[in-house]
Amino acid sequence: MKIASFNINGIKARAEALKDWLKEAEPDVAILQEIKSIDENFPRELFEDMGYTVETHGQKSFNGVALLSKLPLEDVTRGLPGGEGMGREGADDIEARYIEATVIGAKDSLRICGLYLPNGNPVDLQSDGTPVPGSKYDFKLKWFDRLTARAKELLAAEEPFLMAGDYNLIPQPEDAKRPEAWKDDALFRLESRAKYRTLTSLGLTDALRVRNTAPETYTFWDYQAGAFDRNDGIRIDHFLLSPQAADHLVDCQIDAYTRAKAKPSDHVPIWVELDI
């Protein structure tokens, strides 16, 4: 089973590029982030015509995630638990950043968690150095805590699952061309990395680092200043596998070539092949 994750930066601008890549890569499941669309405006028929079932969790203008699957999907849920009162201005967590579904494979079922973790910038700190309550950085760290809580729940079942998507997190200095430039950024600050480490330390496997040890391997390059031409990138899109999923890991790769095409997303797809 081939499962891909791709932050497309707007379905309206990227529909044709997404179709082209799906035809080339032929994933069984595609996990999308930043669809930037309400559910009603997502061009689902473009992908249904290619044999995909389409499940969206969108909102107006920003964020939004989706699942495309050629294999049967069951038990689709939208939203990450624990968001009550987590929105800005004390509102509920209305940011559409998380979707889960069970994919029925030839040998086994796999729970797929698709996520778009908050960016977290700007980093607003109080005089004691802790994040300002209700700030974007505070929201990011608390979102990490909720994701970790969900991972604990799923791990207890001892079944195959994965959490994949745009984590907006650079795990290690080697995951950035210029790590010093990201030192104080919400994507690389020590508190952010500690949250990521807490999550992976539950027993989740970073699929890319198991299958690909090549240096300067990134999933995002800024649109500005010719970042891609200089390979001035960061690795922030990740596949984290449960032990039962990692047992079936065959391959994990990044389709960086899509970044060189016309009108690219600033992210590129990452995918895993699981014998499942």
Added chain:
DNA sequence: ATGGTGGTGCGACCA
């Protein structure tokens, strides 16, 4: 270099 580019959607806001 405190957004230089790009998306959404039509005024800002987000990354």
